[in-house]
């Protein structure tokens with residue numbers, strides 16, 4: 001089979017499983033968020049700060065993707081929420097089947113919020129629907145303000161841009177207004193929060209966004225049921 005029809009077949013199979021996952025998330029009232037960025041932008045760090053901030057009794061879990069290691073799961077496990085590593089063995093993105101398989105022994109009725117940390121990559125993960133309610137793209141200030149223009153797909157498809165590592169702004173030539181402008185050129189009206197996962201600056205804005213999303217999702221679930 002040619003590469004293009006084969007790619008189409010893989011993607012339509014992925015979309016079928018993702019649609020099934022989305023229906024299950026809705027049925028059980030689980031808000032699933034898919035975090036995407038290039039390697040090292042701070043997805044795990046943002047999740048560490050987030051899990052630290054959430055009340056222990058919150059019904060939250062994390063699936064974290066990596067090509068090779070269990071490092072991120074080990075970092076996230078210490079917050080006592082369920083965490084599972086998905087090791088792709090070389091694949092540059094998570095797909096819906098990997099999510100389905102790793103959720104198999106978790107009861108969705110016991111969860112309200114599921115974070116998925118995708119493999120560090122700004123291109124491949126954008127093509128794979130995981131059944132999430134929203135994609136979130138993380139861009140750090142060391143990467144250059146032109147990235148939304150160079151990698152438009154993920155900025156277009158994400159509900160939120162988290163601009164991370166703002167503590168480094170005094171040391172790098174990064175124009176944060178130009179970065180926001182570029183993101184909104186690709187995705188008009190895109191929501192943006194500016195944070196430092198190191199110092200905690202701006203994290204309240206991210207938590208406020210998250211809580212609003214959880215509330216909106218709860219209303220959606222109630223309307224659907």
Ligand SMILES: Nc1nc2c(ncn2[C@@H]2O[C@H](COP(=O)(O)OP(=O)(O)OP(=O)(O)O)[C@@H](O)[C@H]2O)c(=O)[nH]1
Pocket residue numbers: 037038039040041042043044045046072119120121164165166167168195196197198199
């Ligand atoms: N100065 C600074 N460093 C940060 C910040 N957030 C993360 N880092 C550092 O950036 C590096 C990468 O952070 P990670 O959280 O591992 O990034 P990631 O996106 O999960 O990386 P991958 O999973 O490999 O794609 C680590 O050394 C973090 O300590 C931040 O806000 N400010």
Ligand SMILES: [Mg+2]
Pocket residue numbers: 043044045072117
């Ligand atoms: Mg990580």
